Amino acid sequence: MLFSLFGAVESGIIYAIMALGVYLTFRILDFPDLTVDGSFVTGAGVAAISISHGVSPLIATLFAVIAGFIAGSITGLLHTKGKVNALLSGILMMIALYSINLRIMGQPTVPIDSDSTLFSQLRGLWPAGIDDFFNGIFTTLGAERAPATWVILFFMLIVTLIIKFLTDYFLKTEVGLALRATGDNKRMIRSLSANTDSLIILGVGLSNALVALSGALIAQINGFADVQMGIGMIVIGLASVIIGEALFGKKTIAIATIAVIGGAIVYRIVVTLALRVDFLEAGDMKLITAFIVVIALVAPKIVQARKEKKRRIAKRATLGGLGKGA
Template sequence: MAAALIGAVEAGLIFGVMALGVYLSFRVLNFPDLTVDGSFVTGAALASILVVHGVSPWMANLAALVAGATAGLITGVLHAWGKINPLLSGILMMIALYSINLRIMGRPNIPLLHQRTMWTDLAPWTERLQTVVPGADHLIVLFVLGLMVLAMKLILDWFLKTEIGLAVRATGDSPRMVRSFSGDTRRFVVLGLAVSNAYVAFAGALMAQYGGFADIGMGIGMIVVGLASVIIGETLFRQTSLHRLTAAVIAGAVLYRIIIALALRARFLETGDVKLITALIVILALVLPEWRGGRKMTKAKPASRSLRPLPSEGGEVGASPGGRLQDL
């Protein structure tokens, strides 16, 4: 059980990077970008093929980041200059990336067994630490992933507070206002989508090295996973400041993986039910806040009745020496 929870936290940290990218596109830019399902695999595929050909796994991660940014840039160009619907532009890019990813990989699956990865580079440190601390391999993985996720979070926080980042945020909130100040919203949409998919592809590269393989179908449903992480984070950790919001998104991703790990411990559930569980989690995260809000409104209505004016000395509600007050 403990090993399953530790593995869930490790995978949750990786998905936290992807969730930051989804948060940028869906929440900040208000852009329903479905490129995520394709760019996640692009990052995994490119990193894996580079590792197989002897490239440093750390450089492979950076290459995946650039590839993801390119995919997001093309999606943005299709929408901004091609005048294609945001949803359709993401779908078109996702479909195109399926063939591109197959071209990159050369086959549907690339195993990374006996290949140099991030974790084989850290093996000497792990062996030394295990002589002192049992289970140090998981501690090393958590520490490295935690540092990476923290770095990606701080970079996104910094970017969104720069002048260009503020323009990206303004484009998502009120594009008309940006255009009124002679700003080109198309450039900011393209830039935001490039950064978003760079994060997603980077997460794909991390997941490929963590799991030890890259598969052409590993990106199916990633957009739902990202949305689940964002919604869980926003629902359970209601925050207003930017740096707390991004932290809540990462926490939502970790909590999502823990929920999945605990759910799969049930006897009547199988590993093939992961997508169903994910859909149910998203539905609950969306519906519960609405139910809470509805109950609060229902409780507030009887209280509002007590605010009616009290009868005056004349015995009539709202009466005054000058006559009865008109209802507004």
């Protein structure tokens, strides 16, 4: 059980990067971008094919980020310059990316040599004593087995937090504030002579760059990139955003972004625990995801409705008491 939860936290931290990208479009820009399902695979495919051709894994990951940014920018161009509906432009790009990803990869699945990934290089710099210490704690807690290495967890935690703080900083800059204003009220920001088209293209591009980065890292951990691995990524990203906001709030940008990371981790833990139930199978993962999203959407509204009902009852009781006193 503990080993399974470790894996859930590890993958949740990586998927949190993708969730931050989804947060930029859906919450900041109010742009329903479905490019995510395609750009996730684009990042994975570009990284895998680059590494298989002898490119440094760090450079290959950078190529994946650039490819994701280009894919997102094209979606933004379709919407702003082509005047295509936001939802439809994302769908069109997602469909186009399926064929583009096959072209990039050359085959449905591209294997990655486990010794040629970014994480394999980091393992060479990782002190073995750290693994022994934490594995000892795992054994003490009664875990069935301990992770071979903790380098992925710690490295990805640092990378994800750096991206979180960079996102916070960016959204407080002049361009970031204009981006937020575009999502809140496009007409208002246009009246201030801001170029909303460029802001939308930039925002969607940055979002898909993060999604592609997540895909590239997932491919290097799994040891392969598959053309089908992006199916449902947008739902997972939305689930992470919605769960995070429901559990941790969204009063400020800093709280919202840390909530997204927490939501991604909680989502992976819930899915892992759900799949351990006897009557559920691995093929039920999409159903579990949909169920989690429904609960995350409905539960806060039910709680809010109950609070509002109690508030009204209390107000009526107070007014009734004042009426009797008069």
